[in-house]
Amino acid sequence: MTTEAAPQEFTFQTEIKQLLHILSHSLYQNREIAIRELVSNASDSLNKLRHIQLAEDQFRDDVPLEIVLEPNKDDRVLIIRDTGIGLTHDELIQNLGTIAHSGSKEFLNKLSGDAKGDLSLIGQFGVGFYSAFMLADRVEVITRSYKETTGWKWESDGTGRFTIEPAGDVPRGAQIRLHLKEGYEEFTDAFRLKFIIRKYSTFVPHPVRLDGETLNEQKPIWVEPKNQLTDEQYDGFYQWLTHHAEEKPLWRMHLQSDSPLQFHAILYSPPKNLEQLGFGRVDHGLNLCAKRILVQDNCQDLLPDYLHFLYGVVDSADLPLNVSRETLQDHKLLPKLKKVLTKKVLDFLAELAEERPEDFKTFHQQFGSILRTGLAQDFENRERIAKLMRFHSTFGDDREVLVSLDDYVKRAAEGQTQIYYLSGPELSSLAKHPLLEPFRKRNLEVLLLTDPVDEFAITHVGMYEEKQLISIDSVDVKFPESTNPPDEEVKPSPKGLPRVIELFRGALSEQTEDVKESSRLTDSPVCLINAQGGLSSQLQKILSQNSPDYQPAKRILEVNPQSALIGRLSELSTNSDNDEFIRDCGRQLFANALFLDGLVAQPEETTRRILRFMEEAAQKRSGIVV
Numbered sequence: 001m002t003t004e005a006a007p008q009e010f011t012f013q014t015e016i017k018q019l020l021h022i023l024s025h026s027l028y029q030n031r032e033i034a035i036r037e038l039v040s041n042a043s044d045s046l047n048k049l050r051h052i053q054l055a056e057d058q059f060r061d062d063v064p065l066e067i068v069l070e071p072n073k074d075d076r077v078l079i080i081r082d083t084g085i086g087l088t089h090d091e092l093i094q095n096l097g098t099i100a101h102s103g104s105k106e107f108l109n110k111l112s113g114d115a116k117g118d119l120s121l122i123g124q125f126g127v128g129f130y131s132a133f134m135l136a137d138r139v140e141v142i143t144r145s146y147k148e149t150t151g152w153k154w155e156s157d158g159t160g161r162f163t164i165e166p167a168g169d170v171p172r173g174a175q176i177r178l179h180l181k182e183g184y185e186e187f188t189d190a191f192r193l194k195f196i197i198r199k200y201s202t203f204v205p206h207p208v209r210l211d212g213e214t215l216n217e218q219k220p221i222w223v224e225p226k227n228q229l230t231d232e233q234y235d236g237f238y239q240w241l242t243h244h245a246e247e248k249p250l251w252r253m254h255l256q257s258d259s260p261l262q263f264h265a266i267l268y269s270p271p272k273n274l275e276q277l278g279f280g281r282v283d284h285g286l287n288l289c290a291k292r293i294l295v296q297d298n299c300q301d302l303l304p305d306y307l308h309f310l311y312g313v314v315d316s317a318d319l320p321l322n323v324s325r326e327t328l329q330d331h332k333l334l335p336k337l338k339k340v341l342t343k344k345v346l347d348f349l350a351e352l353a354e355e356r357p358e359d360f361k362t363f364h365q366q367f368g369s370i371l372r373t374g375l376a377q378d379f380e381n382r383e384r385i386a387k388l389m390r391f392h393s394t395f396g397d398d399r400e401v402l403v404s405l406d407d408y409v410k411r412a413a414e415g416q417t418q419i420y421y422l423s424g425p426e427l428s429s430l431a432k433h434p435l436l437e438p439f440r441k442r443n444l445e446v447l448l449l450t451d452p453v454d455e456f457a458i459t460h461v462g463m464y465e466e467k468q469l470i471s472i473d474s475v476d477v478k479f480p481e482s483t484n485p486p487d488e489e490v491k492p493s494p495k496g497l498p499r500v501i502e503l504f505r506g507a508l509s510e511q512t513e514d515v516k517e518s519s520r521l522t523d524s525p526v527c528l529i530n531a532q533g534g535l536s537s538q539l540q541k542i543l544s545q546n547s548p549d550y551q552p553a554k555r556i557l558e559v560n561p562q563s564a565l566i567g568r569l570s571e572l573s574t575n576s577d578n579d580e581f582i583r584d585c586g587r588q589l590f591a592n593a594l595f596l597d598g599l600v601a602q603p604e605e606t607t608r609r610i611l612r613f614m615e616e617a618a619q620k621r622s623g624i625v626v
Contacts, residue, residue, distance in 0.1 A: 007155075007165035010097055034135050035187070036200035037128030038080045038176055040293050042067045043204045045084025045174060049146060052085070063172065066207045069197070071188035078135075078187050081175040082206075086145040092154045092164055096129060096141065132176065133158040135184055140177035144170045203292040220292050222266040222313055226254050238268045241287070242311050247271065249311075250363055253348050261336055267312035267345065273366040275309075282309055289315040301334045304342055306374035306385075309367055314341065339380075346384040353388065353404075361402070364390050372457040386461050392427055392448040394436065399427055403447070409465045411445055415480040419469045421458065423449035423538035425598050433596060434524030435472050441522060442483035446472055455539055471536035473597075475529050475556065493517065493561035496570030501559055503579055504586035508557060511590060511601065518558030525563035528593045529556040537597040544599075552599075557590055584609055 046065045053060050063083050070079040087095065132139045137157060144151030144167070151170035156162035178187070186192050194215055197208050203220035221229055221237050238249045249268040256264050267286070274282050285300035285308070292315060302314055319333065353360040364371075374385045390402035395411065408419055420439060424430040430448045439446050449455050458469055470477060494500075497517065505515040513531050521527055530536060531553065540552040559566055569585055572578040591606045600606075 005166050007153075007163040009161060009163050010093060011161055012097055031134055031184075031187075032196045032200075034131040035080075035193070035196045036293070037131045039067055039197065039201045039204060039208060041128055042080060042082035042084060042174070042176075043201075043206055043293075045082050045086070046206045048085040049083075052146070061172075064207075066209060067204070069193055069208070069210045071190065071193060071210075073185060073188040076180045076182075076185055076188065078178045078180060078193075079175055080178070081171075081173060083171065083173040086148075086173050087141075087143045087152070087154075088145045088148060089152050089164060091145070092141070092143070092152055096154055097162065129176075132178055135180055135187055136178035137181045138179040140179070141174060142167050142170055142177065143174040144172050146172055199297070200294045202294075203289065205292060220313075220315070222254065222264045222315055223292070226256075229254075234266075237266065238311065241268070241313070242270065244270075250366070251348075251352060251359060253312075253345065255341075255344055257340065261316060261333070261340060262318050263314055263316040263337065263340075265312060265314040265341065267310050267341075269310060269363060269367070271362075271366075273309065273370070275370070276366070284308070284311070286310070287313045288319075289313060290319040291315065291317060295319065302338055302341055303345070304338070304374060304378055306371055306377060307342065307345060309370060310345070342378070342381060343384075346381055346388070349388050350384070361390075364388075364402070369451050369453050372451075372453055375457040376460045382461065383464075386464055389457070391421070391454070392430075392450060394431070394439065394446045394448065399431055399448075405464050408445060408447065409467065412467070413442075413444060413480045414482040416444070416483075417467055417480070418478055419447070419464060419467045420444060420472050420477070421447035421449055421455075421469060422472050423455040423536055425538075426450065429596065429598075434521060434527045434593075437522045437524065438479070438520040439472065441485060442479060444479070444483055449538070452542060455536060456542075459539075471530070471538075473528065473530050473537055473555075475531055491562060494567050494570030496573035497559070497561050497566065499573035500566065500569050500582060500586075503573065503582045504557065504559065504589075507583035507586045508590055511554065512557050513554040515557045515559065515586075518560050521558065521560035522562065523560075525560050525565045526589045526593055527558050527560075528590075528597065529558055531556060537599065541597065541599055557586075557593065584613075588613070 046067070050065060065083055067080065067082045070081065072078070139156055139158070141154040142151060143154070149169075151167040153165050153167040154162060155164075180187055190210060193210055194213075197210070197215040201208055202216045202218050204216055205220075207214045208216045218237070218240050219233075221233055234252055234254075235248050238252070239245055239247060248271065250271045251269050253265070253267040255267070265286075283300075285298040286302045287294060288296045288299040288302060299314075300308065303310060314337065316333070316337065349360070349363070352363070368390060371385065372389055375382055375389075378385065386405055388404075390404055392399055393401070393403045393408070395401075395403060395408075405419065412419075422430055422433060422435060424433070427448060427450050430450065436446060449458065455471070461469055463469070501515050501517065505512075508515060518527065528537065537555070540550075543550045544552055561567075565585075569582050573582060588606070588609055591601060591609075594601050
């Protein structure tokens with residue numbers, strides 16, 4: 001029952017028309033934000049009352065601390081009510097009559113010490129209430145303070161004035177009555193309201209009810225102590241977060257930090273990399289909260305791109321918001337949070353690799369190719385990422401075993417100054433590559449890179465533990481003296497070898513940088529070596545496929561003087577009638593070397609040449625009875 005006293009009329013303290021226009025149309029571009037703000041304000045009010053009840057041991061009753069939404073589609077009215085601290089007559093004037101006056105901020109200033117940490121207050125600017133005028137052309141606030149026995153009614157149409165009148169015997173707390181604008185009936189739809197509450201206010205620490213249903217039953221487990229949470233609770237939160245029912249994360253991180261930034265966070269790794277299954281890039285970010293209120297979902301500024309597959313929530317008490325809460329007031333905080341979170345994730349992965357190698361192996365199989373792109377993106381954490389990389393290797397008999405750079409360095413030979421690698425499309429062909437011959441002979445380990453990203457990433461490392469990473473097809477490869485084979489009698493090069501090299505050089509002058517005698521091969525007749533400063537064959541292949549105008553650099557063809565074929569060609573070189581045949585052999589050996597690197601040069605000419613060799617061989621054997 002209301003009294004018959006005449007309403008008091010007040011003028012807003014500022015140019016209310018202009019300010020409300022800005023608040024409604026510029027700062028709050030998304031209309032549903034108004035519901036979030038009003039629910040957040042209601043939560044603040046409940047927090048204050050709970051704190052007073054605990055601290056002063058009074059004002060206790062059986063009224064539950066809750067927020068209730070009451071939509072009325074027929075009258076186009078939405079009521080948001082709470083059972084919180086409420087407002088007095090003077091507080092209505094002070095808090096709802098002055099733009100940017102914050103009752104929550106003033107209340108916080110009255111507290112000291114640990115009492116601040118007990119409150120989850122976010123309304124630091126006092127303008128969230130005015131977002132109501134984005135939805136409504138008339139707003140009523142019916143409220144009773146916990147200090148009083150009667151209530152008050154505040155009303156305004158946002159045109160510059162508001163009225164206050166007695167409201168009689170009303171429940172403690174506040175009712176915000178939104179008389180919605182025409183065309184805004186959606187905000188009386190239960191399904192729409194449920195979506196908004198579950199999107200923005202799921203973790204409000206008080207029940208939010210609609211038609212008797214509690215809409216925020218999912219608890220904000222990131223603020224709970226780790227030792228009080230079960231695996232089922234962690235998994236359930238992951239499933240709620242990702243909407244992947246019954247899927248369990250590969251691993252999780254529960255972080256709590258007070259310095260240099262205060263925040264709580266939970267991060268999860270999904271069990272599968274959907275990008276490997278052809279679903280395209282999975283682009284999402286973390287949910288960014290300020291004291292349990294969602295500020296931005298899918299925030300991609302909290303982790304670097306090479307960790308974009310992680311899910312989670314980050315809740316910072318230090319988050320300075322601007323008046324709309326939709327963007328950060330101080331953008332410097334995000335880079336700081338990103339830096340701290342990234343370091344913690346990489347350190348966690350290092351611990352996972354050490355303590356749970358099988359789990360890390362699974363993670364690397366799924367996300368290693370994404371993670372290693374960070375070597376080119378994140379200079380500050382390059383060494384941390386490099387430690388997490390795993391590669392196939394010539395070490396041992398099992399080619400499926402993956403090794404780290406640290407493993408490699410521990411096994412390095414005395415005086416070894418380089419980390420050797422060879423890249424290519426298939427592990428089986430790499431393991432048989434002629435370039436490995438001198439490394440096997442010296443018992444030197446070579447990393448075998450099969451992922452197209454591998455070599456791009458590893459070139460950005462450059463040096464690891466003071467050892468240069470280098471492709472074994474580089475002319476700059478250096479063998480440690482400790483691995484030189486014992487003195488043994490070396491067969492002299494065939495006398496006709498210079499002539500063979502000369503003929504090869506003439507035949508391949510357009511395709512090669514040079515042709516010269518090899519000191520590294522033991523079995524294969526030839527190999528291709530990159531000139532100083534040149535890209536590896538695999539990188540050149542990738543660049544050729546992706547850039548039609550790219551011209552691969554010419555390489556050096558090395559000829560093995562101990563090869564039986566080269567020895568026979570050296571004998572034939574004494575007769576000039578064999579010159580063209582030897583040139584053809586040089587061209588074919590060059591093509592064979594390219595095939596081993598996954599490259600094809602002049603395919604029509606190569607196939608014609610192979611056919612001609614086969615015809616000549618068949619003719620020479622035509623007299624043999626089979």
